[in-house]
Amino acid sequence: MDKQSTIDNYEAHVSAGKVSFYRKYGMNFVMGRREGAWLYDIDEQKRLFNCHSNGGVFNLGHRHxxxxxxxxxxxxxxxxxxxxxxxxxxxxxxxxxxxxxxxxxxxxxxxxxxxxxxxxxxxxxxxxxxxxxxxxxxxxxxxxxxxxxxxxxxxxxxxxxxxxxxxxxxxxxxxxxxxxxxxxxxxxxxxxxxxxxxxxxxxxxxxxxxxxxxxxxxxxxxxxxxxxxxxxxxxxxxxxxxxxxxxxxxxxxxxxxxxxxxxxxxxxxxxxxxxxxxxxxxxxxxxxxxxxxxxxxxxxxxxxSNENFLRRVREAGGMIRTGLDALRDKYPKFFTGIRQSGMMIGLELRDKYAGPALTKAAYDQDLLIVYANNDTSVCQFLPPMTITDNEIKWVILQLDKALNSARKLRTALIAKQKTDGLLKRFSRKD
Ligand SMILES: Cc1ncc(COP(=O)(O)O)c(C=O)c1O
CATH class of the missing domain: 3.40.640.10 (Type I PLP-dependent aspartate aminotransferase-like (Major domain))
Incomplete structure (x- = not known):
């Protein structure tokens, strides 16, 4: 089934609401190939680095x-x-x-x-x-x-x-x-x-x-x-x-x-x-x-449970922290704080509009980050624990670009009163 037929059938038989939501926000991604931290669109025209891991389902990446x-x-x-x-x-x-x-x-x-x-x-x-x-x-x-x-x-x-x-x-x-x-x-x-x-x-x-x-x-x-x-x-x-x-x-x-x-x-x-x-x-x-x-x-x-694995989680968490600290210093008004234990991370943002804005801006920079549904001023940041040092560096670079555009996107979202829909869902729960 090609991408358009998949979307049409999904809309008709699975969830019309989701299709209309994703259409509205230009996020018409249909999961195809997946590998490690990466998800590929079914038409291979876009890929996303999974910084959400479905709340931990993909702790070890996709298809370990x-x-x-x-x-x-x-x-x-x-x-x-x-x-x-x-x-x-x-x-x-x-x-x-x-x-x-x-x-x-x-x-x-x-x-x-x-x-x-x-x-x-x-x-x-x-x-x-x-x-x-x-x-x-x-x-x-x-x-x-x-x-x-x-x-x-x-x-x-x-x-x-x-x-x-x-x-x-x-x-x-x-x-x-x-x-x-x-x-x-x-x-x-x-x-x-x-x-x-x-x-x-x-x-x-x-x-x-x-x-x-x-x-x-x-x-x-x-x-x-x-x-x-x-x-x-x-x-x-x-x-x-x-x-x-x-x-x-x-x-x-x-x-x-x-x-x-x-x-x-x-x-x-x-x-x-x-x-x-x-x-x-x-x-x-x-x-x-x-x-x-x-x-x-x-x-x-x-x-x-392997001690080397747990040590690596702590080490990678430290490296991510260094990158996030620098970004927080760069965008202090928008990116206001970091909640972290190992690789369980929340990005505290300016206000309730900022989480949805960063979710969309990150998507545009090939990062899958999801705002916390019960406090949309925070984005959940849970990359797979198998993330490599080079991937961390790349993710931080993309996040830098995403934060930069999220600031403007937030203003535009408020102005266009679009937040209602975006707030209702990127993640309905986790
Ligand atoms: C903390 C927590 N508990 C329970 C659940 C429910 O798990 P499930 O969706 O597998 O029923 C979730 C799902 O997101 C969760 O995040």
Whole structure:
């Protein structure tokens, strides 16, 4: 199918809204060939360097050879598997994941996507504690499935008339607000370790320790969502390891798939397993932890947990920082700050119009950068962790040009009142 027919069919049968959005902003890119950090338009007339990595799905770049090889071998040997039976592949990946976590985070339940893994964690917290409330962060994002949607930002639930009174939200980084919201009906607090959709907000020093201790005092479970921040993104395998805490549950998704085969995991402390010991068939996911996905996950975890890999993430993060610091000095009014942990980076910009403007300007300079949907003054900057030194230099050069034109674009966007549409979406979520 040629490019125009693809767009026509996409418009007719997948999403007319997206097609009209991209047409309006001159971004009619259809993903074709992909390789490493690069995406090519289906007609090969344009390519984009992926500085978003789908929120971590492409942590290892597109089509990482070792990950592909692991899936190819798995296809010769296994299939989805059978969720009723015991499985060598699930046992192997569960062992790897739980071995990588502290304390008695010893049990791993697999799913297909992040939202499903969050749903399970919340369901388990409600069931285990017998309580009814969940606290999450304003502007956080945990998925678009049932319970995950309920603890996310109102803009994603209200159009569907979903609003649960037992789901309470407090500002991230505000321990006092959390303390005030906690009561004996709160089953769990769920937080992204670094809220990505809110603009890569870095947890204040001591904040996560305070949250842990408030939860302990209140008999409330602490769930850390590491869907974006996990698997080495911050220079440690799990971002919560930067704080002195052991969560009760950890959510892993996106990158575990290697960008090749969907899989997610909810890792829980041993006592929380009680419900499943009583009735091991009470929670089922037909495709969750498919054996093909487990093989891919095993490869991803072994690459990402390697100390040399993590050292390189920290080193590349430092090199990116040097480049970004220079750009911030060059465009101080527009590019106002940098949020960073390893290669999990947010570019703080002048105002809510600047994120969409930079997204479009970066696209024009062949960079895929996406503004944070719940704070559009920030652009998410998550290049693949396999980025080379030369690629970093090139990306910084392109970003320089993009920042230069984004300043003018922002003014034009405001003048033409076009921001409404652009603000509504580049990334509807992550
Ligand atoms: C922090 C976080 N949690 C959960 C999810 C939901 O994952 P999925 O889209 O695989 O359901 C996302 C997706 O962007 C996410 O960023």
């Amino acid at each position: 050879q070792e990950v592909i090889d692991s899936l190819k071998l798995a296809l010769d040997e296994v299939d989805i598997g059978n969720h009723h039976l015991m499985s060598q592949e699930r046992a192997a990946l569960a062992t790897q994941l739980t071995d990588s976590m502290p304390g008695d985070l010893n049990v791993c339940i697999f799913g297909v996507g992040g939202g499903e893994a969050v749903d399970l964690a919340l369901k388990l917290a409600l069931g285990h504690t017998g309580r009814s409330k969940i606290i999450s962060a304003n502007g956080g994002y945990h998925g678009h499935t049932g319970l995950a949607l309920s603890v996310g930002d109102a803009q994603y639930r209200e159009p569907f008339g979903i609003g649960l009174t037992d789901m309470v939200q407090v500002p991230f980084n505000d321990a006092m607000a959390l303390e005030n919201a906690l009561d004996d009906q709160v089953a769990a607090v769920i937080l992204e370790t670094i809220p990505a959709t809110l603009g890569m907000v870095m947890p204040k020093p001591e904040y996560l320790e305070q949250v842990r201790s408030l939860c302990d005092q209140n008999g409330t479970l602490l769930i850390m969502d590491e869907v974006q921040s996990g698997l080495g993104r911050t220079g440690k395998l799990w971002a919560f390891e930067h704080a002195d805490i052991i969560p009760d549950m950890v959510i892993v998704g996106k990158g575990l798939s290697g960008g090749i085969y969907p899989i997610s995991a909810t890792i829980i402390r041993e006592p929380l397993d009680a419900i499943f010991r009583k009735d091991p068939f009470i929670h089922i996911s037909t495709f969750g932890g498919s054996e093909l996905g487990c093989r891919v996950g095993q490869k991803v975890v072994s690459i990402s």
